[in-house]
Amino acid sequence: MVSVFRSKELHNLGFTEAGIQGALSCCLRRIRRGHFVLYSPCTTTEHKPLHLLHDATATDYPRQYGDIRDNSEWLKVLIRSYADELQSGAVFSHVSAALIHGLAPPFPATESAEVIRPGMHRAKKTLRTRDRALNSEELAEIGDLPVTTIARTLLDLASDYPLEVSVPYISEALRRGLTSCESLRDSIRTGTRGCRQAVQAINLASPAHESSAEALCAVKFFRFNITGMVPQINAYDLSGKWIARNDFQHDKHPLIVEVHGVGKYYLNAAGPDQASSANHERHMKLLNAGYRVFNLVWADLFRTSEFARIRAALAEFD
Incomplete structure (x- = not known):
């Protein structure tokens, strides 16, 4: 949770318009009209009232990563700014x-907060409201925030968003044991908008996907009509000695696809250099054992060329 202030609250704390502008060049950020977040610590005397309130409520500053994760962190801030302003019956x-x-x-996938409110449909820049029916079993509360249950959330994503968005979410939920494919399939409302796409999303998702990148890669296999790629399969050399567990391996042909995110290198306890060296050694062992290996990075998941090469390589085996 972060510290969100409305304009009136800032004025009550003694901030003039000029004072607010000064804070915006320091530790305060504007979320949307009339709403601000305390973004970082500072030692400016005039801003001390903000930080005293922040400390008293034991809230956090928004996390900053310096990469695309910052977009999601900012969306969390936007969601928090609406927490006390949701209309009756609305849930995130x-x-x-x-x-x-x-x-x-x-x-x-979006820059807007999203809610469902029966009887209301509206799309604003910072808040999208969908008119959907909800029953009591599909409602939950996390902290002070009303939300759809994990199952309803995943099915809504599967119905309304592309597979590239929904499959990684579903795979993570499966991996963490938050739901199952069976229960999700049973909860699909047949005949409703997006129900077929939801079935496809569940079919492509897997708890074996260890990252969003791997789940996204599974979607790309589907998009490019690449079949037979099984996640998390052990590979062995010609003598039967174990070499590695691979992100994807074909069920009939000696073809492997590895998806390399920054975590494989920069979150490795031994450091990026040793992680890179170990990966090279692993790669050579697989090649020597007769495997065709494709190493993909995050950007490759959005390129046609790499998946065209994989498809062409599989065609050579047939």
Whole structure:
């Protein structure tokens, strides 16, 4: 939770318009009209009232990573700014609900907070309201935030967002044991908008996907009609000695696809250099054992060329 202030609250703390502008060049950030967040610590005397309130309520400053994760962190701030202003019957949904449930998005899919409110449909720059029916079993509360349940959240994402967005969310939820494919399939409302896409999203998702990148790669295999790629399969050399567990391996042909995110290198306890060296050694062992290996980085997941090469390589085996 972060410290959100409205304009009136800032004025009550003694801030003039000029004072607010000064804070905006220091530790305060504007979220949307009339709403501000305390963004970072500072030692400016005039801003001390903000930080005293921040400390008294034991809230956090927004996390800053310096990469695409910052978009999601800012969306969390936007969601918090609406927490006390939701209209009766409204609950956070879709990407907003997924973030509140603690799921990590594969990439920024929206810049708006999202809610469901029966009888209301409206799209504003910072808040999208969908008119949907909800029953009591589909409602939850996390902290002081009303949200759709994890199952309803995932099904809404699967119905309304592309597979590239929904499959990583579903895979993470499966991996963490928050739901199951069976229960999700049973909860799909047949005949409703997006129900077929939701079925496809569940079919592509897997708890074996260890990252959003791997789940996104599975979607790209589907998009490029690449079949037979099984996640998390052990590879062995010609003598039967274990070499490695691979992100994806074909069920019939000696073809492997590895998806390399920054975590494989920069979150490795031994450091990026040793992690890179170990990966090279592993790669050579796989090649020597007769495997065709494709190493993909995050950007490759959005390029046609790499998946065209994989498809062509598989065709050579047939």
